[in-house]
Amino acid sequence: MSDTLRGVPSGSPAPRPDEGPPAPLPRRHLVFGAVSLALLMFSLDQTAVATALTTVSDDLGVDLAWTAWIVTIYAVGQILALPLGGRLADRFGSRRVFLVAVASFVVFSCLCAVAGSIGLLIGVRFLQGVATGLMLPAANSIVAHHYGRDRDRALAAFVSVIPIGAILGPLVGGLVLTVWSWHAIFLVNVPLGLVAALVGAALVQEPPRRSTAPVDVRGITLLIVTLVAAMVAITGTGRGTSGLAMTGIAAAVAVGGVWAFTRHARRREDAVVPWRLITGGGLGIMNVTNVLFGAAVIGFSAVLPLYAQTRYGLAPFAAGALLTGRAAGTIASSGVSVALLRRTGHRPLLIGGMAVIVLGLLLSAMSPVAATPPEIWLLVAATVLGVGLGLTGPAANNAGMHLVPDDVAAVTGLRIMFRQIGGIAAVSATTAAIAASATPGLAGAGAIVVLAVLLAGVTLLAARIPNQRGRW
Structure with a gap:
């Protein structure tokens, strides 16, 4: 019996030998482009805002601990909406949920741009997070439906859109802060969202609905x-x-x-979060892995510009540009991961990638050696972490979903939810430590070491995740 069949939860339908995988649909690449553009918008927004924390704090006259809620409350909105997004996609249709979520995000971006107080900004950022959480499960369901038997590679490639946003976000955020104001960072979302909504409305076909359960x-x-x-x-x-x-x-x-x-x-x-998808057949280990993976990766991305500014005094543009190293490393290695996924299965890529991420975290916490400029040292560390993320991301995206292939939207929502929970904990704890410490730079370094230790521990758990080779 294969690892996959041993890991299928009780009651989950197993594929029959006489059933062939569904054929890909026409215009699937255009649909992929539309949903990827929406994902790019969300990714770009998250990393661009991370570069503006100290600027917003100074401009609005509030403590850094309050400003950090701009990032964490956005993640809270995502977490709350992710499991609900999967349910709503099943009940009302992934296409409808996707389009409404993208349009709502554009509206909330405009409201963020005109916010004049930290309270209003935090409130609207929460609504932005809700829109993101509703969109992500629906987008994954749309990609899986349109690509049919090639959905494993399509969903793995879908992850590579996030590092593109991570490259552009810090650059755009730093540039906007340099020549204009933090308010304008949110206006970048408007044209991207409008194009994604219009193209999606014209091309996306509705995946089958599976559930009518009440909310x-x-x-x-x-x-x-x-x-x-x-x-x-x-x-x-x-x-x-x-x-x-x-x-x-x-x-x-x-x-x-x-x-x-x-x-x-x-x-x-x-x-809203079914227990069978939390602990059933291999999903429990994967969910724990996603929590600590999110703490290390999402948390690191959110606090790296702040850490660089507080420890080494880098300017906002230079601090934000460090995330481009992480994104470049991710793009370089994610293609390799996608190509190897069917041959090796996701487990070896998952374990190897997380080990590289641990190395990147430890390097970023260390002091530069041999008189290396801090910005170069942190750029190298972020690039190493990005290589690990590129190896891990496509594998982690498929790990778990092959166990319950008929619940792609729900499992996607839970996967991202658990990662965001880890990210929230990491961002909240790190910013609190930095704000309360007399040596904020060293406090940030200590928090990064803790993240590395936690991820190293969960890497051992990942060895027990059921492996899957080939299509699912």
Whole structure:
């Protein structure tokens, strides 16, 4: 019996030998371009905003800890919407959800551009994150439907769009900050979103709908309470007795929320996050891997410009440009990963790529050697990390989905959700450590070392993930 069949959860349909894989649809490459343009918009926005944290803090006159919520609240919105996005795509259609989400993101980008207070900016960034979370599962479902038997390679290639945005985002963000204002960073999304929505409306065919289950309002509420409480506990609510008391209360609420949400997911078959997709047949290990993978990769990307500015005093443009090294490394190695995926399976690529990511994290935390300029040292470290990400990304994108091939949208939503949870924890903890430390640069380096140790530990767990060679 193969690894794949051993890892299929109970009740999941197994492919019959007499059933051939579906044929690719016409105009699939144009559809891929449309959904990729939307993904590029989301990726570009996330990395561009990361370069502007100190500028926004100075312009609006708020502490850096508050400014960091611009990044973390965006991730919270994604996390809350990702499992819901998979459900809505199944119920109302992936095409409709995709188009509404892209159009909404464009509107919210305009509102971010005119925001004059940190409260309004944080609120609209949350709505942007919700739009992103709704779009991603639908986009993956659209790609899988249009490519049929080639969906494994198409979905693996879909990941490579993210590093392109990571290359352009810091450059665009740094350039806009240099010649204009942080407000204009959000306006870059408008033309990209309009083109993606118009082309998508004209070309995308609706994938089959699979479910009409009602929306799990209670589960979503528990998820919101748990995540917000965890973020408050990590970032803190101020100094003194009252601040410590509020932090303790938030931590207790977060622990209670995890217990209540787990109990709810176990009891309700149509929960917003089904329990069978959390722990069933190999998915449990993959979900833990995604949490720490997100903490290392998403967290590192979000805090690298801040770390470079606080430890080495780099200008915003130079600090943001460091992420281009990570993106270039990802693009260079992701093609290799896609080409090897069917031959080796995803497990060897996953383990090898994460080991390279650990090396990149450790290099970035080290002091430059042999009088190497800090910007060159960090650029090399980010490039090494990017190579590891390129090897890991396509493999991690397929790992798990082949276990439940009829739940691509749901599994995609959960995969990204768990990564964003890890990213939120990493960003919140790192920015809190930097803001509270008398030596913020060294505090940032310590946080990066912790991320490297955690990812090294989860790499050992990844060896137990069921492997899959060939198509799925």
